[in-house]
Amino acid sequence: MTAAPYGTWASPIDAATAASHDGSPADLAAFGDDLWWTAPRPAEGGRRALIRRRPDGTEECPLPAPWNVRNRVMEYGGTPWGGALVDGEPLVVFTHHADQRLYAFHPDRPGARPYPLTPVSTVGGGLRWAQPAVHAGRGEVWAVLEEFTGDGPADLRRLHTAIPLDGSAADDRAAIREMGPVAHRFVTALRPSPDGRQAVWIGWDHPRMPWDGTELRCADLLGDGTLGPARTLIGGPEESVVQADWTPDGTLLAATDRTGWWNLHRVDPATGEAVNLRPREEEYAGPLWKLGQRWFAPLDDGTVAVLHGVGAQRLAVLDPATGQLTDAPGRWTEWSSTLAATGSRVVGLAASARSAHEIVELDTATGHTRVVGNAHRDAVDPGYLPEPQARVFTGPGGREVHAHVYPPRHIDHPVDGPAPYAIWVHGGPTSRTSMVYDLEIAYFTSRGIGVAEVNYGGSTGYGRAYRNRLREQWGVVDVEDSVAVAEGLVAEGAADPARLAIRGGSAGGWTSAAALTTTSTFACGAISYPILDLAGWSPAGGETHDFEAWYLESLIGPHLEVPERYRDRSPVHHSEQVTVPFLLLQGLDDPICPPVQCDRFLAALAGRDLPHAYLAFPGESHGFRRLDTLVTCLEAELSLYGQVFGFTPPGVPVLDLTP
Structure with a gap:
């Protein structure tokens, strides 16, 4: 191996290769x-x-x-x-x-x-x-x-x-x-009982999000195909029920966080009595961002396929009668919230740090697992892939901050001294980043730029108390935790304090922008489809969609009671405090974080001699999907790092950073 400056390492993972494996x-x-x-x-x-x-x-x-x-x-x-x-x-x-x-x-x-x-x-x-x-x-x-x-x-x-x-x-x-009257602002689909006599679903209303409080509802299915009067079985303002389903014998199961963790419960549809099938301080479900997510699936023999864990979730089979939990064998470390069961087989979506998401089947009768679809194939020599580490850093007040660290790695070049690092902030913010095979991360690490993904306070996977850290503290706790990870890497000699970047999209874009306006930790930032003006994103502002229209009531506080907080934390009102170069990326058809937020921020910067770039993409919405867009964004971000960190990435177009 030969030493070479970070950022200049020649990598077989070009932007097109990374982008073609996106999703x-x-x-x-x-x-x-x-x-x-x-x-x-x-x-x-x-x-x-x-x-x-x-x-x-x-x-x-x-x-x-x-x-x-x-x-x-x-x-x-x-x-x-x-x-x-x-x-x-x-x-x-x-x-x-x-x-x-x-x-x-x-x-x-x-x-x-x-x-x-x-x-x-x-x-x-x-x-x-x-x-x-x-x-x-x-x-x-x-x-x-x-x-x-x-x-x-x-x-x-x-x-x-x-x-x-x-x-x-x-x-x-x-x-x-x-099929019935509109009783809630949000509802999941009906799940009919095996005998067809009743159905259950989940409902909730503003200002709560589904991870704050929902209700498990039940009603008779009438002969004319409509629903009878509905009743609430479990749930409420501080209890999140995110999935419910029936076993073949008519037992009702539900995932609820009434204990502080999403555990699986048996629920009596007549009385609402709920019994925890395996009380544990681990998650058997997650945040309901999309209708139809499934963290458990009943099987014909009375057992239940479940996802469970703290942070990463793995597949197991739970015996409700005994509480015994048997993990599925295999190399996979992360399973997604999409399960399908048929007979004695359960099929899920699984990945690891060395393999992309594969369709994996568990035969519960034999205990064997096998890949049945979307089989992973190495796009490059694994020697160019990072070797990630699950880490816990110390944040303000001694609090734990979970993160995944991906040090630079190259087949021909050693890590020689503190490296440039990009702190990646996930969206949501009530979500979590997974430590899985990701060529977008390897695009940077194989060139000598480390990546650290932060599961800051407010992230899911670590119980309700960890999730609630962000209540009324968005723009504070998430920024502090991101800084804590960056400073922790510097303190241990892994990261160069003069070459730190922060990047994120959506809620991660908010945290990245907030970090640039409130800290001096980062030398640059890459910000995608962000929230920049809280007032516009509030119920009164009307600049976002209905699902998240009242989200800030919990993340920031009631907008009618603390309007000054909405202004004080908004990057758009503190643009003068941004002193480092940045890249802003935006889809012009985004209904969630609309382009007007970026327009307002850039207008506030007008007249300042601050290097930056704004790339807007017609036809792209919230989260980019097109190959050419993804390629442009990766190359632009790498060029930004090169110009700020003092290296010239080979074969990458130079991003025009103009005041």
């Missing part, structure tokens, strides 16, 4: 003998494709471009498709992103094409559908409808609906049956 499969389901899921296609305009795996292991995409299996319910989307065997052949229903309509498709019929089941509405954001479920015996699809009633982002309602499978509602909203 992971999702929305797993099994019916018949086939397994289905959606997969990202950055090179096809960022669409999500529907993938079918047949019993012989062959994979196919029955819906070619431009079909895009994705919806915009709550803007982050929900499960976009469902399927069933009808008269021995598969029937798939799905939402198409371009028009948000629900379509039906018979993939095994020669020459068959998708046909619409729902109409288009020109009112506001139109009609949007999530968690479609085929009920062939009734000739219907049941789904959650998000229906706009006006042009404003809050002019909408969400409800349970039944859509005819024959297409008779394709141009007729009146033909879609509303």
Whole structure:
């Protein structure tokens, strides 16, 4: 190995390679003998494709471009498709992103094409559908409808609906049956009991987010296909129920954090009595950002496939009768919140620091696991990949700060002295970053730039108390924890104090910008689709979507009571305190963090001799999906680091940093 300046290491991981591996499969389901899921296609305009795996292991995409299996319910989307065997052949229903309509498709019929089941509405954001479920015996699809009633982002309602499978509602909203009254601002899909007599769902209302407080609701299913009077079984303002489901024998299970941790409970649908099946200070669920996330799946033999852990979650089988928990074998260290169960088999999405997300099947009868789809293949020699470490740093007041550290690593060059480091801040902020194979991280580490991902106070995976650290402290605790990780790396000699960067998108973009306006720790920042003006993002400002419109009530405080706090913490009002170069990246079609926030921040900087760059992308929304956009952003960020840290990255266009 030969020493070379950090940042100049030649890497086989170019931006196109990293970008082409962006995203992971999702929305797993099994019916018949086939397994289905959606997969990202950055090179096809960022669409999500529907993938079918047949019993012989062959994979196919029955819906070619431009079909895009994705919806915009709550803007982050929900499960976009469902399927069933009808008269021995598969029937798939799905939402198409371009028009948000629900379509039906018979993939095994020669020459068959998708046909619409729902109409288009020109009112506001139109009609949007999530968690479609085929009920062939009734000739219907049941789904959650998000229906706009006006042009404003809050002019909408969400409800349970039944859509005819024959297409008779394709141009007729009146033909879609509303299954019950609108009782909550937000609802998950109905989960009917095995005997078809009742159904459960989860509901919640502003100003709470689903990780703050929800209610598990139950109602009888009447003969006319509507819901009887509903009752709350468990939940409330300070209890978060995020998933409920029935076992084959009719037992109701729910994941709730009433103990301070999301544990799995058996719930009596008559009385609401809840019994913790395995009381542990670990999480058996996570934050409900998208309708249809699944952290547990009942199996035919009475056991339950569960995800569990502190921080990272792994797959296990829980015996409710004994509380025994048996972990699935294998090299995977992180499982995603999408599980499908059929017979004695459970299928999930799993990854590790050395393997990207794969479709993995556990046969609970034999205890064996195997990869059945999206098998990992090394895109580069593993010698160019970082060797990550799960770390706990010390923050202000001695509090624990969880992080993942990815030191620089190259097959030909040693780590020689303190290295440049980029502190990565995840979005959410009520979320978590996972320590998994990520070529975007390796794009930097293989060039001599370390990366540290911070699961700051407020992140999920560590119990409700850790999550609640961010209540009314957003822009304070997250910044302090990010600084603590950076300073911890400096103190131990891993990071160069003069070459520290911070980067993040969405809520991570907020923390990055807040850090540049309140600390002197970082020499530059890369900020993507951020929140920069809290007043605009408040209920009164109306600059974001309905799902998060009241989020700041808990993150910052009641906006009518502490308006000065909204101004004091907003980077847009402290632009004069930014003294280091930065890169700002924004999708022009973003309804969550709209471009006006960036416009306002840049206007406040006008006239200052501060190097910066602003790249805006037409057609991109919240979170970039297109290959060319992803490539541009990675190369721009690397060029920023080169100009600030004093190296010239080979083969990368120079980013124009102009005042």
